[in-house]
Amino acid sequence: MRVCAVIPCFQEELRSSSLEVLTKSAAVASSSSAHVEAWLVGPTAEKHSSKAAQYGAATLRLMELEVDSEAKGVNVSLGRRIVDTVDEFMTHSAAELDANDPSEDSTLLLFDNTELTKDILGACGARLDAPVIPDVVDLSWDGHHCIAQRPTYASKVMSEVHAEGSVILCSIRAGLFEPIEKPVEATLHRYKAPESDLLGQVLKELVAPEGDTVDLTEAPIIIGVGRGINDETGKDLVAKLASLIRGEIAISRAHFESGMYSHTLLVGQSGKVVAPRLYLALGISGSIQHVAGMSESHTIIAINKDPEAPIFDLADLGIVGDLYQILPALIHALESTKA
Ligand SMILES: Cc1cc2nc3c(=O)[nH]c(=O)nc-3n(C[C@H](O)[C@H](O)[C@H](O)COP(=O)(O)OP(=O)(O)OC[C@H]3O[C@@H](n4cnc5c(N)ncnc54)[C@H](O)[C@@H]3O)c2cc1C
Structure with a gap:
């Protein structure tokens, strides 16, 4: 063999x-x-x-x-x-x-x-x-x-x-x-690469898809952003958190439709399948279509205001509460620790 x-x-x-x-x-x-x-x-x-x-x-x-x-x-x-x-x-x-x-x-x-x-x-x-x-x-x-x-x-x-x-x-x-x-x-x-024929393809150039600057499948830390983040204030908080923990941002289908983030960041059944060391699910309910793309993550931490959200069935750690209160506190704590 x-x-x-x-x-x-x-x-x-x-x-x-x-x-x-x-x-x-x-x-x-x-x-x-x-x-x-x-x-x-x-x-x-x-x-x-x-x-x-x-x-x-x-x-x-x-x-x-x-x-x-x-x-x-x-x-x-x-x-x-x-x-x-x-x-x-x-x-x-x-x-x-x-x-x-x-x-x-x-x-x-x-x-x-x-x-x-x-x-x-x-x-x-x-x-x-x-x-x-x-x-x-x-x-x-x-x-x-x-x-x-x-x-x-x-x-x-x-x-x-x-x-x-x-x-x-x-x-x-x-x-x-x-x-x-x-x-x-x-x-x-x-x-030796074979000579291409007229009907075959010739490799001219490899071009990365526009806007797809991140390869999520290789990222060790991913912050999954769901419908619970729904405005520019929330987006800024996520960006700040991402830079503090060197995480890459991914999205649920809710943001594929909202247009707040690039559609290339979609994780799930119709998006990318990822298995990072840490997946931080922010305001994501945990639909089976989303979970299909991230369930093999090594550690999952979910923040959601609904204690019954299905994402908590999968999460290793969960925080029940409003993201708009928890994220500023988390960012403050991380900044203090770094300092
Ligand atoms: C064929 C098909 C394919 C699909 N493929 C995918 C796919 O690849 N990926 C994908 O993600 N989805 C996919 N979907 C869609 C999927 O079914 C869900 O609709 C989608 O995942 C929901 O996204 P969400 O969890 O962000 O939003 P929601 O389900 O609306 O959940 C939002 C969550 O945020 C919480 N929340 C709201 N406000 C706050 C706050 N202030 N603080 C804390 N928590 C808050 C709510 O409690 C809720 O749990 C697919 C659907 C179909 C039919």
């Missing part, structure tokens, strides 16, 4: 969700004496190869894609190229496996569960004719099956999924595993 961490490489630093995937790959592999590979695809693949070896990947496969800097303004998805590359790596690497060794006849492909992965995981599964288990919070290998835990019914239920096959694909929810270094000597294989 081998475990392959598929890593999209398009940023200066390797994302912490990618380090988590490498860490989980190493953990699954060590419990079944398997081999760990990192499949690095994108404009910064070469740059991140040594980091992948530092986190336990003994085989590195690299597809460094050129970005045409003269064609600014064209946003072409990296996703399609990743689907092609995964398919190509599968073909190349299958030839290297020992056909006489039955322990080498299974491949587990692990992805992080980002917006990019959500776009391509199904396509990769279809291309490889392999089962796909998205958004898992834990997984193991019993010698024949991949056994994964994943939240279902908007996180109401944790389901255990068993998949078998020569290739199995999983995406791992970000923020759940502490990245752990496990340096190894690595073998590097470089692959």
Whole structure:
């Protein structure tokens, strides 16, 4: 068996969700004496190869894609190229496996569960004719099956999924595993990006969505803002608190509709799925659609004036009261502590 961490490489630093995937790959592999590979695809693949070896990947496969800097303004998805590359790596690497060794006849492909992965995981599964288990919070290998835990019914239920096959694909929810270094000597294989054909896509430039300056899936502290904050005074209090505790702001659907914040900050069933160290829920009732996006947060603190609000069923700590009284007091206390 081998475990392959598929890593999209398009940023200066390797994302912490990618380090988590490498860490989980190493953990699954060590419990079944398997081999760990990192499949690095994108404009910064070469740059991140040594980091992948530092986190336990003994085989590195690299597809460094050129970005045409003269064609600014064209946003072409990296996703399609990743689907092609995964398919190509599968073909190349299958030839290297020992056909006489039955322990080498299974491949587990692990992805992080980002917006990019959500776009391509199904396509990769279809291309490889392999089962796909998205958004898992834990997984193991019993010698024949991949056994994964994943939240279902908007996180109401944790389901255990068993998949078998020569290739199995999983995406791992970000923020759940502490990245752990496990340096190894690595073998590097470089692959040449195929010439694009007229009907194919050419990677011209990677453009971040406008206004989406924050990657919530990577944030350790998130302040979730709900309908309980409903004016500029409240917004200022939230901004002050965020700067004091170095938190990133996220929103419930109430603010997706109010227009007070950018819609890219939505957390929940129709927004981002996050699992920060701390999720501070301010004036959020705790609808199942919101909870679906933040229930795996390590610590949840809720402030709400309604003691019956469902968010308190999930929270580790709760404060019942008016945010417009509690936030100034909290900010004052934090400022005094800092001073
Ligand atoms: C198909 C579908 C998909 C959806 N997807 C999402 C999604 O991805 N994300 C999402 O968030 N929602 C989603 N929703 C909407 C969801 O059902 C809820 O309507 C929404 O989450 C409510 O947001 P809220 O908790 O901020 O507002 P409310 O439910 O109105 O709650 C506001 C809370 O603030 C408290 N409050 C008010 N004033 C104060 C105060 N001064 N001090 C303290 N507390 C106060 C109230 O007691 C209340 O509990 C979806 C709905 C559907 C149908």
